[in-house]
Amino acid sequence: MLRPATRPALVATRQVRQCAARFFSSPVSPDTSSSHVHSPSTTPETNPAPPPPNSRSSTSSSKGKKPLTAEQRAFLSSALRVNQAGELAATLIYTGQTPPLVTRDPSLRPLMKHMYDQEAAHLRTFNDLIYRHRVRPTALYPLWSVMATGLGWGTAMLGKEAAMACTEAVETEIGGHYNAQIRKLLEMVSEWEAEGYEVGAEFRHLINTLRRIRDEELEHLDHAVEHDAQKAEPHWLLTGVIRAGCRGAIWVSERV
Numbered sequence: 001m002l003r004p005a006t007r008p009a010l011v012a013t014r015q016v017r018q019c020a021a022r023f024f025s026s027p028v029s030p031d032t033s034s035s036h037v038h039s040p041s042t043t044p045e046t047n048p049a050p051p052p053p054n055s056r057s058s059t060s061s062s063k064g065k066k067p068l069t070a071e072q073r074a075f076l077s078s079a080l081r082v083n084q085a086g087e088l089a090a091t092l093i094y095t096g097q098t099p100p101l102v103t104r105d106p107s108l109r110p111l112m113k114h115m116y117d118q119e120a121a122h123l124r125t126f127n128d129l130i131y132r133h134r135v136r137p138t139a140l141y142p143l144w145s146v147m148a149t150g151l152g153w154g155t156a157m158l159g160k161e162a163a164m165a166c167t168e169a170v171e172t173e174i175g176g177h178y179n180a181q182i183r184k185l186l187e188m189v190s191e192w193e194a195e196g197y198e199v200g201a202e203f204r205h206l207i208n209t210l211r212r213i214r215d216e217e218l219e220h221l222d223h224a225v226e227h228d229a230q231k232a233e234p235h236w237l238l239t240g241v242i243r244a245g246c247r248g249a250i251w252v253s254e255r256v
């Protein structure tokens, strides 16, 4: 059952962005996805994402669009919920990491800002989507916020290598997580096309959005490895614990 996004969660996200902006040399981009921008009356049917301008369905069918099944609606709701939670955590990890890292090595400031800015944009994307489609955000916002900030700050205090190992571990899990979602959505597309239904432009746009974000997460993974993530000691333990924590957080956020 889809429910309206709760105002406290959106307020919390706004506060996070305001807090994060103070740590970087320039503020994050203005939030253009605030809740008041969109009509709350939109409900998810077969189009869970906003369409790009002038986009059109690539299929032409007299059957039109097939309504989502209850299972598909539940999948999309949990996907948007967990993605928003994950992107919130990502912004907080970089927010926690940046002051200790940049204080010791100012040359890391552009990289940290670049990765943070991309995570902030991902978070705006999913804030927009969960509000537009009236998906309840995770109830564990406060818990994830504390844990992500602590993880970022703690690994940065251990050193650059540990901080980068954290990014390597997180992005490995998140890259796989987005890939699994993309595969599921492509399966839905294949089924609809096989049955002669249209696939809406918004649905295709959602898949392309997930692909772009997945690619940016994997870019972060590459940056981390290039910046000595695998020299962290003990690398296997650090990355193993963080990856297990990510999997647990994903599992919980999909449901709670």
Ligand SMILES: [Fe+2]
Binding pocket: 087, 090, 118, 119, 122, 213, 217
């Ligand atoms: Fe992200």
Ligand SMILES: [Fe+2]
Binding pocket: 090, 119, 171, 216, 217, 220
């Ligand atoms: Fe990332």
